[in-house]
Amino acid sequence: MYHYDYIDCSWRNGHARKDCVFVITDPNVQGMQGMDVAQVLTFFSFQLRGGFYPCAVVCWFNRVSNAPNDKTGLWMVEPSSIDGHTHFAVIHIETILWSAHLIPVYGTELLPVAIKSHHVLDIFTLFYVNRYADHHAFEIVC
Secondary structure, eight states: OEEEEEEOOBSTTSSBOOOEEEEESOTTSOGGGGEEEEEEEEEEEEEETTEEEEEEEEEEEEESSSSOOTTTOOOEEEEOEETTEEOEEEEEGGGEEEEEOEEEOOOSSOOOTTOOGGGHHHHOSOEEEOTTSSHHHHHHOO
């Protein structure tokens, strides 16, 4: 028997909340070397053959280098793609460690007024991983 549940990520009939998270990809390595950043598009779960599987659909970000930025001390990430297409995946929610806050790397031009906060992850191509978002992130991101 198969059963499927879906959770809508919009807030109060507004734009979808597509928050970013730290995902443990190598539990044997501490800090950012053992984690990746992903944007959660939606949560869902299903039951199959007596098992319950809570999952999330995510878009991955790649680390720009193997160390934090020399000038800021912050890790940098960029949206991941495969053959020019966004890299999507389905992950088990137990691999999500904590929420991640990304700061866009702004250029020198002013942004158009029409750009809102829910556009940021879609239009920028480079981000700093904010380790100062909260004390958990400060300890996680090293």
